[in-house]
Amino acid sequence: MLKKEVIAETFKNLQDTITSGLEKADGKKFNEDIWQRAEGGGGRTRTIEGTVIEKGGVAFSAVYGKTPEKILQALQLPPSDFYATGVSLVLHPANPWVPIIHMNIRYFEMSNGTKWFGGGIDLTPHYISKQEASIFHQQLKNVCDKYYSDYYSKFKQWADDYFFIKHRNETRGIGGIFFDRLSEDSDFTIEDRFEFVKSVGNAFLPIYLPLIDSNRNKAFDEKEKQWQYLRRGRYVEFNLVYDKGTKFGLDTNGRTESILMSLPPTAQWKYDFNVEKGSPEEATLSLLKKDINWIGLA
Amino acid sequence: MLKKEVIAETFKNLQDTITSGLEKADGKKFNEDIWQRAEGGGGRTRTIEGTVIEKGGVAFSAVYGKTPEKILQALQLPPSDFYATGVSLVLHPANPWVPIIHMNIRYFEMSNGTKWFGGGIDLTPHYISKQEASIFHQQLKNVCDKYYSDYYSKFKQWADDYFFIKHRNETRGIGGIFFDRLSEDSDFTIEDRFEFVKSVGNAFLPIYLPLIDSNRNKAFDEKEKQWQYLRRGRYVEFNLVYDKGTKFGLDTNGRTESILMSLPPTAQWKYDFNVEKGSPEEATLSLLKKDINWIGLA
Numbered sequence: 377m378l379k380k381e382v383i384a385e386t387f388k389n390l391q392d393t394i395t396s397g398l399e400k401a402d403g404k405k406f407n408e409d410i411w412q413r414a415e416g417g418g419g420r421t422r423t424i425e426g427t428v429i430e431k432g433g434v435a436f437s438a439v440y441g442k443t444p445e446k447i448l449q450a451l452q453l454p455p456s457d458f459y460a461t462g463v464s465l466v467l468h469p470a471n472p473w474v475p476i477i478h479m480n481i482r483y484f485e486m487s488n489g490t491k492w493f494g495g496g497i498d499l500t501p502h503y504i505s506k507q508e509a510s511i512f513h514q515q516l517k518n519v520c521d522k523y524y525s526d527y528y529s530k531f532k533q534w535a536d537d538y539f540f541i542k543h544r545n546e547t548r549g550i551g552g553i554f555f556d557r558l559s560e561d562s563d564f565t566i567e568d569r570f571e572f573v574k575s576v577g578n579a580f581l582p583i584y585l586p587l588i589d590s591n592r593n594k595a596f597d598e599k600e601k602q603w604q605y606l607r608r609g610r611y612v613e614f615n616l617v618y619d620k621g622t623k624f625g626l627d628t629n630g631r632t633e634s635i636l637m638s639l640p641p642t643a644q645w646k647y648d649f650n651v652e653k654g655s656p657e658e659a660t661l662s663l664l665k666k667d668i669n670w671i672g673l674a
Numbered sequence: 675m676l677k678k679e680v681i682a683e684t685f686k687n688l689q690d691t692i693t694s695g696l697e698k699a700d701g702k703k704f705n706e707d708i709w710q711r712a713e714g715g716g717g718r719t720r721t722i723e724g725t726v727i728e729k730g731g732v733a734f735s736a737v738y739g740k741t742p743e744k745i746l747q748a749l750q751l752p753p754s755d756f757y758a759t760g761v762s763l764v765l766h767p768a769n770p771w772v773p774i775i776h777m778n779i780r781y782f783e784m785s786n787g788t789k790w791f792g793g794g795i796d797l798t799p800h801y802i803s804k805q806e807a808s809i810f811h812q813q814l815k816n817v818c819d820k821y822y823s824d825y826y827s828k829f830k831q832w833a834d835d836y837f838f839i840k841h842r843n844e845t846r847g848i849g850g851i852f853f854d855r856l857s858e859d860s861d862f863t864i865e866d867r868f869e870f871v872k873s874v875g876n877a878f879l880p881i882y883l884p885l886i887d888s889n890r891n892k893a894f895d896e897k898e899k900q901w902q903y904l905r906r907g908r909y910v911e912f913n914l915v916y917d918k919g920t921k922f923g924l925d926t927n928g929r930t931e932s933i934l935m936s937l938p939p940t941a942q943w944k945y946d947f948n949v950e951k952g953s954p955e956e957a958t959l960s961l962l963k964k965d966i967n968w969i970g971l972a
Contacts, residue, residue, distance in 0.1 A: 423945040423946075425945075431943070431944075431945070433945065543924040543927075543930045543933075544930065605940070609937070612910060612941075613914060613934075616910070616911060616914035617914050617915075617921075617924065623915075626840070626841040626915065629841075632842065633945060633946045636841075636911075636943065637945055639943040640943065641942060641943065641944070642940060642941070642942050643910075643942075643943075644939060644940050645729070645934065645937040645938065645939065646729075646939070647721040647723075647931060647935055648707065648721075648931045
């Protein structure tokens with residue numbers, strides 16, 4: 377039987393693998409904050425102010441106790457105990473040609489027998505390269521296809537719908553995969569779900585390190601830096617207005633610094649900013665849409 | 675009988691007075707965007723990228739039509755028509771010694787007979803001067819006292835409770851006054867409420883222009899600029915996570931650029947930033963609390 381302690385240990389090891397891989401690429405080290413939760417459990421929040429990664433965080437946590445009232449209400453359940461563990465990361469690169477990336481894998485169980493995995497990887501390029509977008513989605517499809525032929529199309533759609541900034545009518549980036557509440561069912565055991573989630577976590581470095589490598593030294597000018605700041609502003613808007621994890625964390629007195637480690641180092645807003653016709657910024661904006669077949673685009 | 679058209683015209687004139695007063699102080703001019711709302715009404719959004727005011731907006735709107743579903747749900751009312759008009763402003767100064775200010779006055783009526791005024795003024799200094807805070811609150815108290823002896827204490831409390839960043843356990847700034855749903859009752863006619871709201875609007879320039887004058891030329895260094903960027907980050911957090919007007923506007927397909935004109939030109943986030951002991955930043959942070967008697971403090 378799959379034990380929650382094994383899941384947590386696996387996630388913790390994944391955090392180690394990811395932070396050491398990123399340190400090798402960046403040259404700078406992560407700082408570690410070890411914290412405890414009064415009601416049970418705690419975490420290791422690792423953050424970096426690096427050379428390539430201007431501001432980033434890779435967090436592990438494993439928390440437990442009485443299920444928060446908000447969850448019980450949402451699920452219309454009586455009081456219970458819960459256990460939740462996960463790895464979550466957001467990296468804001470210094471160079472506007474390197475995309476912002478977000479990855480999360482998580483496990484949640486309750487004393488009533490509920491066991492769920494969730495997570496995903498999504499990419500937010502300041503400037504979209506169709507070729508990189510195609511490779512990124514192909515890599516995610518490869519991970520998904522190993523487990524189930526429907527996973528990629530379903531989870532790609534889920535990401536399109538989830539990472540959507542309604543008031544801008546824009547997606548946050550080029551999406552990726554997103555999934556939640558994957559439980560045991562007639563097709564999958566909980567062990568199958570765990571294997572899939574591990575593969576998603578393990579896919580992170582092989583996906584992101586090449587994106588760093590090929591873009592970290594590309595030259596950029598003031599206009600491109602300005603566009604990066606504005607796109608980061610949109611990232612802030614998504615995370616503070618729509619992201620369910622952020623809202624839930626803030627609502628349930630989560631650890632604010634760990635929740636908001638996703639915010640960029642510097643962001644800007646301009647009133648009614650409009651991209652120039654025919655510019656690379658316009659080309660990117662025209663691709664911040666749902667339902668793009670990225671794999672077939674390049 | 676008080677006509678909605680008179681209220682709207684008064685608000686429009688107030689926008690003119692305020693923008694011309696600010697232009698005189700700043701030296702630069704506002705840009706004006708005139709917009710129409712498909713379902714009825716429209717507005718004039720005026721924004722500035724000035725010398726003293728790095729980024730600011732002063733908006734007037736008067737909109738009408740079918741009452742949005744979200745309002746009907748919240749009030750548990752059957753379908754009706756509505757009319758809403760208001761002036762709203764947020765100014766982000768360039769110099770960290772000049773405080774951020776927000777002012778709003780608004781009127782809302784429905785075909786079921788509901789008539790409400792709302793609004794307020796609140797101040798968000800990057801660095802709190804107790805003397806300026808005391809004068810600011812005294813000025814608001816003077817406006818309130820002309821109408822009702824309980825107004826200031828009640829509306830000051832309301833601002834403390836409203837402009838609170840729960841996940842930081844900080845107020846957004848030093849508060850001010852905030853009020854909503856002021857309707858006709860046994861003490862006040864709707865005309866009385868209108869007179870009060872006009873006085874709040876008229877108080878804006880005499881309150882803010884001296885704050886510009888006395889601080890606009892104060893020298894500042896990198897550390898103070900950095901702190902300003904971090905405080906603006908908090909302003910973003912409040913507006914996107916808690917501000918009811920912002921949430922409601924985004925939820926009901928309001929005009930995004932007018933709603934988000936409140937966001938700062940540049941904001942920053944640092945993981946787990948801590949102020950130095952004995953620093954002016956620490957002194958300010960220690961005053962970002964509810965229930966401070968600002969008038970008695972200086």
